């Protein structure tokens with residue numbers, strides 16, 4: 259009988275915890291390890307310390323700090339179970355810790371995978387299981403214990419401990435063998451994310467950005483305004499001359515107004531020239547295009563160097579923001595940073611723009627055995 263079986267039994271028989279709450283693994287473990295049930299209740303196990311994490315604030319609540327076992331005060335209470343049974347349970351805990359449950363280890367995709375159905379995080383787990391073989395309807399025990407590493411919906415894992423009879427709806431998303439998911443992810447990185455042309459197909463809103471980036475639009479708009487202004491000035495200059503020639507304006511008035519026009523025209527021309535200087539820059543090496551190329555090239559070189567677990571994990575964390583897994587289908591998300599120069603105000607730092615990408619992929623499913631691939 260394992261913990262989940264006990265939990266389900268308790269729920270199906272409507273046995274709540276002492277605080278009338280629903281059971282979970284932590285509560286059950288604490289109960290099974292509680293010595294009071296076999297007749298000894300310990301007091302003085304911990305003391306309340308008023309300690310604050312931040313020295314600038316006074317602690318509001320105290321913190322329970324465990325005392326050394328020698329300071330505990332045992333008191334006899336009426337036992338519910340025998341000492342032998344209690345010891346047997348503790349022995350089982352100790353053995354499980356030793357043999358089956360390895361300490362949780364981070365996997366390549368830890369913290370990166372999300373459940374596409376309920377939104378919980380997909381967590382890796384490692385389990386050992388005995389090999390079985392089916393032969394003419396008989397199940398034959400095989401020698402040896404196999405290791406299985408898989409990613410599964412954390413919510414589903416938690417719900418599995420509960421009885422189906424208490425109305426908790428389980429997440430239906432499947433689990434996935436770790437190396438198959440990892441293989442799928444690395445294939446996408448190698449085949450799509452290092453290829454500029456292919457990656458472009460997966461960028462969101464990319465086409466709009468490249469043809470009419472915001473900066474470009476703004477510059478064009480400003481140029482149009484300045485051109486309009488220049489033509490207005492020329493027009494009014496002509497009108498002034500016309501008026502003067504017909505004798506409708508004094509010489510003084512004409513000189514001063516025409517000077518104003520000249521000054522305004524010169525200022526506008528200067529502004530226009532500055533603006534034009536910026537535009538070829540934008541056209542020559544399109545910032546967006548360049549950023550994507552740079553992105554692909556840096557993944558490519560890092561991928562070649564990533565031969566061990568830590569460098570591979572680093573690469574994944576750097577270039578992928580999330581992977582959504584839904585029954586064998588994945589959507590890989592990330593973004594390409596675009597460094598645009600700030601044309602409005604050269605004193606300001608260059609602004610960073612992002613173009614997100616989403617790449618779909620399929621993970622090989624099924625229970626058939628396969629070799630662990632090299633990425």
Ligand SMILES: [Zn+2]
Pocket residue numbers: 373374375376377378411412413414429430431
């Ligand atoms: Zn889920």
